[in-house]
């Protein structure tokens with residue numbers, strides 16, 4: 085800003101500078117509005133969700149039942165049951181399996197891109213990972229439905245393929261690109277002098293990675309995994325399509341389950357605004373919000389830890 | 395007269411390119427066993443490049459090409475079948491900026507030792523190794539109470555001594571040092587110089603320095619490089635008193651900066 089003012093004084097009456105000054109103001113305004121509105125929207129969403137469900141969640145919802153009963157019968161008359169256990173277990177099992185898939189995949193990819201690939205191959209891989217990260221979740225759900233489903237049925241000789249296994253694999257593949265990007269950032273933040281020092285002492289590439297790079301990048305890698313978990317937790321569409329969407333306490337990866345998010349997405353449109361069912365769905369939303377908030381907070385703490393340590 | 399003892403490092407016809415840029419041109423050099431040889435010359439003349447060619451650490455870059463030969467104790471280190479791990483056990487390197495690993499002081503000293511041993515040894519044995527190495531670099535009494543501290547918490551002088559100490563347990567024969575004192579204050583510089591002078595005899599040391607006083611004070615022979623070539627190689631006393639080349643004289647008298 086002050087640069088422009090100075091520029092204007094030294095070249096009096098120059099129209100072009102005047103117009104670029106205005107563009108500068110406008111761009112600044114737009115950026116400012118963008119930043120502010122992001123905060124406003126988040127706060128508004130939070131207030132809206134809290135207003136719709138918080139009172140119910142605190143005063144009316146039977147938390148004992150919600151946390152321990154697998155019975156989700158929100159429309160039974162006259163006594164609906166809001167047992168969330170099956171949904172919680174559904175979400176947790178799908179997310180857990182997704183991490184089993186995504187963690188080795190993404191760490192492996194990050195190590196390859198960050199430590200082994202060079203020049204053009206590296207650039208191509210990074211673009212590829214970013215492209216993968218941009219695939220909409222409904223497409224992943226579609227892949228689960230049309231590709232993974234028959235594959236599981238054939239491979240394991242089971243009657244249904246829309247199961248924890250399916251949703252977990254899909255969700256894992258879906259979370260892996262972002263986790264890869266963050267993990268690679270963490271590896272990149274390790275000073276090259278560490279690698280050089282260890283190599284000059286006789287360490288092989290792989291020893292350098294295992295003994296020096298990974299320990300130094302630990303916090304960033306933990307953050308990457310946590311963000312992946314958060315992603316898995318909050319994902320809706322792909323899980324809705326691939327998990328079978330049936331309320332069920334699973335006993336194996338070949339069982340169908342229903343996720344918390346999918347429940348909201350599938351049922352909210354059919355509830356009367358302000359009804360118990362409606363408020364119960366918002367209570368689930370609050371639970372999701374709390375969990376993702378906690379996970380993101382932990383990831384943030386992990387990243388900060390990394391910065392502080394040098 | 396210079397060929398009387400077996401050479402620690404024998405460089406012949408060495409050319410080196412970074413991509414298309416030739417950084418070393420027909421370098422021929424014989425570094426004597428057990429002596430300190432100072433490598434001097436203006437910034438950008440290829441001193442670091444030469445040093446980093448000897449332990450082949452420059453190959454990390456991926457776009458370096460080398461022709462000619464480098465022998466360490468008669469063994470061709472540029473040969474394809476050379477194991478880099480072995481080469482770097484034989485030829486230790488100290489960098490311009492102290493670069494301890496993000497580990498404790500103790501683990502730093504033991505890093506190469508464990509690496510080449512293929513694992514940890516008994517606590518007692520390792521304690522002895524640590525004490526021996528730190529004593530040799532005159533650091534033991536100073537930091538014996540801080541062995542479990544992160545090495546990064548040490549002062550720069552201590553860090554650089556530690557970086558020398560961690561080379562010693564694997565018994566290298568050659569130490570390459572790239573301006574090891576340039577990040578240190580004058581007092582620390584003197585301390586590290588003294589140390590280097592003490593290591594003479596047991597180790598053959600090739601040290602790059604910008605500091606003429608240091609080269610003069612603490613080396614047996616000196617090599618002057620200019621634009622990727624070796625211009626003059628002589629006994630230090632001789633080179634600083636009666637340099638044969640005009641360029642050498644100009645540089646020593648500070649006309650290059």
Ligand SMILES: Nc1ncnc2c1ncn2[C@@H]1O[C@H](COP(=O)(O)OP(=O)(O)O)[C@@H](O)[C@H]1O
Pocket residue numbers: 412415417435436437438439440441442443444455
């Ligand atoms: N990694 C590199 N890539 C390309 N050129 C380099 C690289 N390192 C050094 N050079 C070039 O090689 C020449 C010698 O550099 P260097 O060996 O670092 O000189 P010195 O250590 O004597 O100051 C310089 O011209 C420098 O620009």
Ligand SMILES: [Mg+2]
Pocket residue numbers: 441442443572
């Ligand atoms: Mg240099």
